[in-house]
Amino acid sequence: MAKLKPTLTLMEMEDEMGYKVDALDRPDEAEKRFYSDLTPVPDNTYGLTEKDYQEFVKRKHDKNSGKAADICYGVGFNLPLLLTEAEVVRTFSVAKLLRETTPSVNRGFFDLPREIRDKIYIFAIPRGEWRITNIDKFEQDNLIRGIGDPSGFYYPLSKSLVVLRVNKQMRLEALPFAYRRTTFIWDDLDDVIKFLVAIGQVGRDNIESLQFPWESRTDMEFTWEGFLDSELPWRLPVLHASECVQLLRRCKRLKHLRLCFEEDLILSMQPDAFMADSGIGELCSIQGITQLEIWDLGNSSLEHCRIAKLLREKIEGAKEEETGHESIYSLIFKYIKRLGAVS
Structure with a gap:
């Protein structure tokens, strides 16, 4: 029978990552936010830390604090996201390319x-x-x-x-x-x-x-x-x-x-x-x-x-x-x- 993976405590995750999630610049808003995979951002410190810890283990990043990004297309569509620092960097890298785009006739x-x-x-x-x-x-x-x-x-x-x-x-x-x-x-x-x-x-x-x-x-x-x-x-x-x-x-x-x-x-x-x-x-x-x-x-x-x-x-x-x-x-x-x- 397979053994269940042990659940880490909040302190254990913080010690391994080297920072506390609630000390980061998280958006403090009543509106529900989502990660880039469209899963909801947890509304408690443990859930936020667990998500950052999973990202930390997966990608071996150092601090991976969240940055709010709202996608709005006129009236009706609004997708409030919380992006990692790495995702923000990729977003701005494409935006920089766009400024240099001119049709070559x-x-x-x-x-x-x-x-x-x-x-x-x-x-x-x-x-x-x-x-x-x-x-x-x-x-x-x-x-x-x-x-x-x-x-x-x-x-x-x-x-x-x-x-x-x-x-x-x-x-x-x-x-x-x-x-x-x-x-x-x-x-x-x-x-x-x-x-x-x-x-x-x-x-x-x-x-x-x-x-x-x-x-x-x-x-x-x-x-x-x-x-x-x-x-x-x-x-x-x-x-x-x-x-x-x-x-x-x-x-x-x-x-x-x-x-x-x-x-x-x-x-x-x-x-x-x-x-x-x-x-x-x-x-x-x-x-x-x-x-x-x-x-x-x-x-x-x-x-x-x-x-x-x-x-x-x-x-x-x-x-x-x-x-x-x-x-x-x-x-x-x-x-x-x-x-x-x-x-």
């Missing part, structure tokens, strides 16, 4: 009309799928770098697309087409949040196809604590569902969305309870989706289920309602314009 290819160049980019970028292969490396580098590069210019989308590596001007022009012609597939809702932050403005403005499960590892870990494995209740994510929806709303060209759910949850949950969930309610407000697919985690369609049909009806209904509002506003504008012309 060369003669020859760039003398062609922009419409012709765009057609060439489409031929040069094949349609494909993009999956994460090393989640640990992604979590360590890309979100932190993305915070320092809000434009998304430096996001390492694909090394195989040579057209993105010719020069800065070509990358600037071709990058939108790379997002439009790629289907992005993820295994966790939290990873989608990190990805949509990391790809910056150019990525969110151009991504058209996205697939991921409506399920969060972080949510499972922190809200199912205390249950035995056999007693874990199937439930919808709560912790970061709203942040995910807010980012999806900023994907202006998003047309195809495949959401995956645990089949037992879909079959056992009452439709009214499912639709009353706050995250699902926000999800139904997303506009512009023309192809919504509901699948289980085993890559089988759940389109026959009542809940899947309800979800599609709500999203399509929201789209029709928005279109109706736009028509009404257009008529009002024309009427006012006509009155102005008469007067």
Whole structure:
């Protein structure tokens, strides 16, 4: 039988690290903060020390004090983070690169009309799928770098697309087409949040196809604590569902969305309870989706289920309602314009 790892006391962790957490410059705010892996920052000294100790053992850093960083995109989206010193350094290193970024315009290819160049980019970028292969490396580098590069210019989308590596001007022009012609597939809702932050403005403005499960590892870990494995209740994510929806709303060209759910949850949950969930309610407000697919985690369609049909009806209904509002506003504008012309 395997032995349990001994739990260290607060003093033992402090002695090994060489400092006390509560002596560091921690943000003293009522608002809940999260680490870069989107796990909540503990609200007690032992929890804070334990997290720093884990980071200390993992990376063998000296002092690894926290620095507050708020990510805000207009109204609605706000992700308050607590970054380590090493993460802050990586963030500023990318921000410094950005200040030195100027499009390099060369003669020859760039003398062609922009419409012709765009057609060439489409031929040069094949349609494909993009999956994460090393989640640990992604979590360590890309979100932190993305915070320092809000434009998304430096996001390492694909090394195989040579057209993105010719020069800065070509990358600037071709990058939108790379997002439009790629289907992005993820295994966790939290990873989608990190990805949509990391790809910056150019990525969110151009991504058209996205697939991921409506399920969060972080949510499972922190809200199912205390249950035995056999007693874990199937439930919808709560912790970061709203942040995910807010980012999806900023994907202006998003047309195809495949959401995956645990089949037992879909079959056992009452439709009214499912639709009353706050995250699902926000999800139904997303506009512009023309192809919504509901699948289980085993890559089988759940389109026959009542809940899947309800979800599609709500999203399509929201789209029709928005279109109706736009028509009404257009008529009002024309009427006012006509009155102005008469007067």
